[in-house]
Amino acid sequence: MVLPIDNPTKSFWIEGAESPLRNHRTTEDLPKETDVLIIGSGYTGASFAYWLHKFTNENGTTPKMVMLEARDICGGATGRNGGQLRPHFYSRYKNWSERFGSDGALKIIEHEAAHLKVFDHLLGEENLKEKVCFKLGETFDAAMSDEAWQRLKGEYEKMKFDHGENGSIIRECRLIESQKEAEEFTQMKGCLATVVHPSGQVWPYKFVHALLTILLDAGKLNLQANTPASEISERGSDGLITVKTPRGEIKAKTVVHATNRWAGHLMDEFSKLIYAGRGTIAAIKAPEGFLKNTGAQHWDSVINNYHLQLPPPYNTIIIGGAKPLTVHDPWQYINNDKEDEQFKGVPEFYAAWPKRDVLDWQGKDPAEFEKGTNEGGVWSGVYSSSIDSFPFVGPVPRREGHFVAAGFAGHGMPRILGSTAHLAPIVLDSLGIKNYNQPESAKIFPPLPKPFLATEERIDNLQNIDAIKKFQDEHTDNISSSKKIFAAPFPQIVTD
CATH class of the missing domain: 3.30.9.10 (D-Amino Acid Oxidase, subunit A, domain 2)
Structure with a gap:
């Protein structure tokens, strides 16, 4: 079982924000049941919950949502990243065009680039630009x-x-x-x-906490800090999935895995596909x-x-x-x-x-x-880090009621918002909620690039890649760079 370390180094994003939501629990006790259980309270989990709210708010069909976080709210990668909303406009083009063709590469770039317009539209609509230093x-x-x-x-x-x-x-x-x-x-x-x-x-941490505040103020989310999910079940005869935590069990119609590096903790099929950097x-x-x-x-x-x-x-x-x-x-x-x-x-x-x-x-x-x-x-x-450098987004094959958006390969800021906008209506459809409206900001996104889709074929094929060899090859390449003239000298660093 792999969970986040209990006592991480302190981040300016988190310490400087001084958010009242840091250790928030909407209710003293963990709810017994919900429609949608979101595991992870970072950019992925928060934006997915926000889209569910925006898709359904006008007609009152928003499903009940509970969000679990293993540590403090948004204390993982989103609270520790570089703060740049920086699409790859050109700098990965050769690699992507070789893998997916020139049009396939362009579709990935266009999806990333669309995040600039969507952030601008969304934050303007919610009057959050100044608050989140956008x-x-x-x-x-x-x-x-x-x-x-x-x-x-x-x-x-x-x-x-x-x-x-x-x-x-x-x-x-x-x-x-x-x-x-x-x-x-x-x-x-x-x-x-x-x-x-x-x-x-x-300011990524402030952005996530602002989205969560919108949901909490609207009464659309039960947020539970310091509540790691330790085990998940298959869907039972009652149609519900049971998730175990140190604070008790919760049952859900659907589970959305928004845990990025830790997706393999609850789903073994991702343990060789998504790993740490x-x-x-x-x-x-x-x-x-x-x-x-x-x-x-x-x-x-x-x-x-x-x-x-x-x-x-x-x-x-x-x-x-x-x-x-x-x-x-x-x-x-x-x-x-x-x-x-x-x-x-x-x-x-x-x-x-x-x-x-x-x-x-x-x-x-x-x-x-x-x-x-x-x-x-x-x-x-x-x-x-992802074994093929792309995230996994969509229904989890062979796991009825489970959905994933994880593995953003250190490049989540211009990928996640569009990924969760794609995932939200799929989850609503699975719940039988049909009467929803796509929000204007979500309409800006082009279709999700095919390399992002969590298909059965992709997941099965990637199991055959030797991750250990991949790590060793990356280490060898990096050591080669360390010997170049522009590597910073530091004699205490181990170079063997």
Whole structure:
């Protein structure tokens, strides 16, 4: 049985939000029965519950919903990620087009890109933009080496070749090939060139808590913190599924698994398909409006950093990745659940990053964290890795009444909202609720990409992949990167 670690490192997103929902329990006792049981209270679980509410609120057919969370509310990956709403507009195109064809790759990109419009519409409709620090703007992939620029430009050129300069997506991307102009735009010292495209940013933890507040205020959700699901049954003769917790049992007509990395905890068929990855992030004090755009630095296909700056009154820089350093010991992040530990040397790496990497840094050197290193200033967090790099969304094959949206492969922000918008009407149909209306914001999404679907064929075929070999190959590739000239030296790191 695999459950989240009890005492994870503290995250600025969580500690800085000071949400009253952190350990919320709507009722003192666990309800005995519900229509829909959602396991997981992060971005996936909260957005799915929100869509159920929006699809049915006008006609009063909203099913009873209970949400279980193993730890505190939204204390997992969503409360620990980088805050970037950053679709892959072009940077995975070669791989995806080889696997799914040029049109298949474009459909994935269009689905991710649609999240920018949906977030804008949804948060505007709910009057939440300022509350959750939402911004739309531009982001960049800064090439910090010739190797990185060859790869980034190659992705862009391949997509432009396949779809033409007038394609709706490629038209939104642009190259800056002058080093001087690239440095000025990215504010990154030594940036050789860059690709720029639309993006967004949000305080992910506040976003989730805002959605949950809407549901709680409407009386549409029973939310139960610190209540891990330990066992699930098949659907019984009464038509209900029994879920066991340390606080008792609850029966449900349907169960929605929104547990991302931990989906295999209750469903063995996902234990070889969805596994852990561990990332690291920091929150740095900065002058107001100092960084103009979100972005990422790339040295090769492995070594990178990514960052954003929050709007006033926070002004905090969120910096993640630290791969120039952590790449020396890849087992720190490959198939690793230890979010109760800091990465080796990472606090010092982040403190030195602004002066070392950012043009005209105006803050202190070394930089100050918004909170103490172990009080929310620097943290680690578990995200999911997927065996084929795509999530699993839909009815779970051979498990009547069970549905899944999990395995978002460290890239959930521009994938989850559309995935749960797709899943909501499927669950309503399964409950026999037909009289519902698709909300305007959900209509913006194109159909869910086929590689996301949790089909029986896909799940069965993927069982044959040797995950251990995949981990070893990834480790070997990362160690190769660690020996390149641009890997940050750190003699205490184990390199064997």
